[in-house]
Amino acid sequence: MQAGDWDARYAERQQWSGEPNPLVASLVQDLPPGDAADVAAGEGRHALWLARLGWRATAVDFSATGLARGRAQAGADRVTWVTADVTGWSAPPGSLDLVLVAYLHLPDPPMTDLLRRAVGWLRPGGRFLLLGHDVDNLAHGVGGPQDPAILHSPRRLAPVAGLLDVDRLATVPRETPAGTALDTLLWGRRPSSPGASV
Template identity: 85%
Template sequence: MQAADWDARYAERQQWSGEPNPLVAELVGDLPPGDAVDVAAGEGRHALWLARLGWRATAVDFSATGLARGRAQPGAGAVTWVTADATAWDAPPSSQDLVLVAYLHLPDPDMTGLLTRAVGWLRPGGRFLLLGHDARNPTEGVGGPQDPAILHSPARLAPVAALLDVERLGTVPRATPSGTALDTLLWGRRPVASPS
């Protein structure tokens, strides 16, 4: 989908809950606040939540309409809102304590290129969290995109995982009103260089 498609979708109605994804909240909720970027933030639910926890959050998305919904929420002034295509946008190297990529689906090489760059945005020890629809979801789960070329899998994320100290990489279930969806989770941190 293009930015105009998402603008139309956001203009039609609110797309997501105002609360963070439960797995995102579980993994990130107890981390000490720092600098975070929410890539493909949409309406900014995760960036707003991070800001409430004391993070200096940046929300990046190519939909100006989606970001406008986020800017209209309480506490939005604590978030930096950036209208940009995530495949072209860059944070300064080693500037972030958390990179969050939730439910962004792109074909390769765009996806792997973006995620590889995003690891470079992290400070040593910074956390990387990707959560998105799994390649098994169209046949074994419910909802989400049906194009296998844009869906995640542990194997597809292996080149990115190789850049991290991985704590979790796998397929995880997610309860929805329509049934159980399957997501791919990559959770790790940028390695801290060992002293020589």
């Protein structure tokens, strides 16, 4: 989908809950606050939640309408809002403590290229979290995009995982009102050793 398509969706109604994804919350809530980027933030639910926890959060999305919904929320003044195509946007190298990519789906090579660059935005020890619809969801789950070329899997994320000290790379279930959906989770940190390269 293009920016105009997402603008139209966000103009119709709020697309997502105002609360963070429960798995995102469980992984991030106890981290010490720092600098974070919510990549493909949509309406900014994760950036707003991070800001409430004391993070200096930047929400980046190409939908001006989605970001406008986020800017209208309480606490929006504590978030930096950036309207940009995430495939062309960059944070300064080594400037972030957390990169969060939730439910961004692009074909390769743009997806892998973006994620590899995003690892480079992290400070040594900074956290990387990707959560998105898994390709196995097509046959064994519910909802989500139906194009296998844009869906994640642990195998497809292996080139990015190779740049991280990985805590978890797995297909994980997510309960929805329609049934069980399958997501891919990549949770890790940028290596602290001086010899590690991105």
